[in-house]
Amino acid sequence: MKIAIVCYPTFGGSGVVATELGIALAKRGHEVHFVTYKQPVRLGLLGNNIHFHEVHVPEYPLFKYQPYELALSSKLVDTIKMNGIELLHVHYAIPHAYAGYMAKKMLEEEGIYVPMITTLHGTDITLVGKHPFYRPAVTFSINQSDVVTSVSENLKQRTKEIFNITKEIEVIPNFIDKEKYDHSFTDCQRSNMAKEEERIVTHISNFRKVKRIPDVLQVFYRIQKEVPAKLVMVGEGPEKEAAELLCETLNISDKVLFLGNSNEIDKILCFSDLFLLPSESESFGLAALEAMINRVAVISSNTGGIPEVNIHGTTGYLSDVGDVDAMAKNAIKILSNDAVLSQFKENAAREAKKFDILRVLPLYEAIYHKAYAGRFKTV
Ligand code: GMT
Numbered sequence: 001m002k003i004a005i006v007c008y009p010t011f012g013g014s015g016v017v018a019t020e021l022g023i024a025l026a027k028r029g030h031e032v033h034f035v036t037y038k039q040p041v042r043l044g045l046l047g048n049n050i051h052f053h054e055v056h057v058p059e060y061p062l063f064k065y066q067p068y069e070l071a072l073s074s075k076l077v078d079t080i081k082m083n084g085i086e087l088l089h090v091h092y093a094i095p096h097a098y099a100g101y102m103a104k105k106m107l108e109e110e111g112i113y114v115p116m117i118t119t120l121h122g123t124d125i126t127l128v129g130k131h132p133f134y135r136p137a138v139t140f141s142i143n144q145s146d147v148v149t150s151v152s153e154n155l156k157q158r159t160k161e162i163f164n165i166t167k168e169i170e171v172i173p174n175f176i177d178k179e180k181y182d183h184s185f186t187d188c189q190r191s192n193m194a195k196e197e198e199r200i201v202t203h204i205s206n207f208r209k210v211k212r213i214p215d216v217l218q219v220f221y222r223i224q225k226e227v228p229a230k231l232v233m234v235g236e237g238p239e240k241e242a243a244e245l246l247c248e249t250l251n252i253s254d255k256v257l258f259l260g261n262s263n264e265i266d267k268i269l270c271f272s273d274l275f276l277l278p279s280e281s282e283s284f285g286l287a288a289l290e291a292m293i294n295r296v297a298v299i300s301s302n303t304g305g306i307p308e309v310n311i312h313g314t315t316g317y318l319s320d321v322g323d324v325d326a327m328a329k330n331a332i333k334i335l336s337n338d339a340v341l342s343q344f345k346e347n348a349a350r351e352a353k354k355f356d357i358l359r360v361l362p363l364y365e366a367i368y369h370k371a372y373a374g375r376f377k378t379v
Helices: 013-027 068-083 096-109 123-130 132-143 153-162 213-226 240-249 265-270 286-293 324-335 338-355 357-373
Strands: 002-006 031-036 050-054 087-091 116-120 147-150 169-171 199-204 229-234 256-260 274-277 297-301 316-319
Touching: 002 013, 002 068, 002 096, 013 031, 013 050, 013 087, 013 116, 013 286, 013 357, 031 068, 050 068, 068 096, 087 096, 087 357, 096 116, 096 132, 116 132, 116 357, 123 132, 123 153, 147 153, 147 357, 153 169, 199 213, 199 265, 199 286, 199 324, 213 229, 213 240, 213 274, 213 324, 229 265, 240 256, 265 286, 274 286, 274 324, 286 297, 286 338, 297 324, 297 338, 316 324, 324 338, 338 357
Parallel strands: 002 031, 002 087, 031 050, 087 116, 116 147, 147 169, 199 229, 199 274, 229 256, 274 297, 297 316
Antiparallel strands: none
16 A cells, blocks of 8 residues: 655654555555654655655744644645555644544545555653643644544553544554564673672663653662662653763762663663563553563553553563552562563563564554445545
């Protein structure tokens, strides 16, 4: 099929999922067209089956806010017409589903019917909880999508609680490409990060409030008092500076490395023993899944969709949001015994394989075909 994918091109989870999905679809022979304002960070070389169309929003002095939705919907109309696109898949409701709907309607005026799949990722839903004035537009664009998917069962329930949704929501979980991790790095360059006897604890995120970065540091503070350890913090975001200050206050700066954004997540996870994800809310927790496939145990909060990924007592442990004592206690239990640690690592990799893209991709393909077959039924 010829598929247009709309996503955020940044390091955020939804952009990563959309990009990896597009790459996998292209490998399966589909023609994939990414439509967004910058080439997605995980998208490598473009080729016969993978194309990128940049949405450009010209600066115009009259506008206080440049109209991205308008530029996106116009770009979609052009891209769909010029490339014979058969299906539109938008990741993240705000404003992608809204712009997608406008494009769809403009095309219908010309007798072109392109079904739209909207995938909800979580922050598009919670954002409306915080800013209810978005509700009418988001409810409308979700209900007007031909198919709506959510990345976890929990997100599906939350969406139904927050919005008046008339559309069925299909759960298609996030995924990882197991094959990418089948190679075992012979040298993770672990010695660059920590001493032989030290455990390596890792956190990867966009350092927003929702990630509860101070909890990451408080858990690590307790860990390093009991077990020799280093903490590797990967990512950039508004909480980073305060985190660096808190490290000084806790007197752990020499044990914490801030690496910034990275395209080499798998290399970092390769030398990690434990992943910390104490988030306030998390629709899925893709970062935890990426850790697990790299044989890293997970200590997380029990919020949102995380329990669908991190299995308590098997791949790691879950605790209430903010319960840093319980998180630290469980982390120490895993880290202080070699046999226990390797059992958790093995379990993590095994459970992660259940989310292999080869299992998940056919679920998307099935809804694509269903939506395409019913494309003349306008919603
Ligand atoms: O919070 C993030 O890490 C970014 C955010 C996004 O919208 O890109 O991630 C959301 O989507 C990811 C992919 O589906 C999920 O794995 C994350 O759990 C979700 N984040 C939240 O719900 C806070």
